[in-house]
Amino acid sequence: MTTTSLQSALNSLPDGAPEDIVRKFFAPQFLEALGFQKQEVYPQYSTGNGDLVDEAARKTVGDDIFLYTKSNPYLLIEWKGRNINLSNNSAQYQSTVRQIKRYLLAPNCKTAQWGIIVNSCHVQLFRKHGQVVYPATQCLPLNNDNIDETVAFIRKKIETPAKALTVAVYNNKGGVGKTTTVVNLSAILAFLGKKVLAIDFDPNQQDLSSALGLPLSKGAVFKAVTEREADLQSAIQTYRFPVGKKELTFDVIPADEKLGNASDEALDTQMKRDILHRKLESSRHEYDYILIDSPPNWRTFSKLAVFAADVVLIPTKHNNLFSLENAATAIKKFIPEIQAEKADGSPVALPIFFNGEKITAPQMATAQKEIHSILQVAKREGFNLVPYFFPKYTSTTKDLHILQVPSYAIIAGAAFSRTPAVYRDRSAHEYYKNLAKEYFLQ
């Protein structure tokens, strides 16, 4: 068997090779195998936040050569030595993940869509969509036998990126605002010029379809999620809101009557866990956002929705302990369960937010105390949930900020007029624009 240049570069590295040796003897072959020429890679790229990322890369377009213009990177790479342990969720792994996320979100990296952490023993690819960074692969081991196919696999992902971010809106607890969030977030993202697909995957309640006044699917969705060949596109409808001579639109897959009538046992055998994810493949290349509404339980529909998602958005109520505990359970147990089956590193949870209750200062203090004890319990079980509850908290800032969508009668009343509240009311518009900006848009 012939040895490829990647294999021989890998084999040339001594066991504990530090970063400079890995970069000198392995990085050039690695970048070449990813499809980048020398002039398309720039070392020690300044992120604009005072950091230098080891390598930034972008393909040459016309005569715009990255090495010379040093602007608009597409991919960032953080190199480590073989003496740094990137496996098993180690502390070094976690700090390297934080590092690549920080770089991807820095001012000079706005155009970057991918990040890689690599030490030649392991490699992991991350995707950035707006301001959301999530894993695009698991942390993969590299060895002589798999290195060529692993790097080719990463190259293919980088060269054919999906356009959409798929978001499942989920909380085991009922009535926390899942459906309301999907309706209004879809509407505000459409208002902001994004192409949006909203999916009503709660066929027993059908709340999303009814809040938008759309007719139910009469078996098209059922067929798509139970039959291999049937497509989901035929079930898509368009929600239209006229504004003067123009209209705001977003697409919707309504709830399906036939799915609502089927028993759980029947559905469990007929619907493969990955079916919704697979049937959304072409939509991922068409839409900017795919938002999926799920039911308040951890059964078939929620599992399929979470499997189909890149990220999971979890609405909670500050005064409902169960909604907070359920968020923690989703992050510690349910989402990892799906991650293990899906095996591409996704989905991951976004930070929780408080929906639909007025919060006084003493109530906020009580909520924070509850969250503190949830975090303590999780810590004893080996989970760090701080970033999911207090995303801005660091040892220096001690910032306990949690985003709130306030309680607002017009939001509750909007379903009666079959119109998203954000299209009817300026305050509702601002609340959800705030949510979109804090969580999604760059």
Ligand SMILES: Nc1ncnc2c1ncn2[C@@H]1O[C@H](COP(=O)(O)OP(=O)(O)OP(=O)(O)O)[C@@H](O)[C@H]1O
């Ligand atoms: N920000 C808000 N202000 C006022 N009312 C709200 C707000 N968010 C949600 N509601 C109302 O709270 C109720 C529950 O919301 P919603 O149906 O979105 O929750 P859900 O989590 O989807 O419920 P389920 O678990 O039954 O699917 C609805 O009557 C809705 O109009």
Ligand SMILES: [Mg+2]
């Ligand atoms: Mg609902």
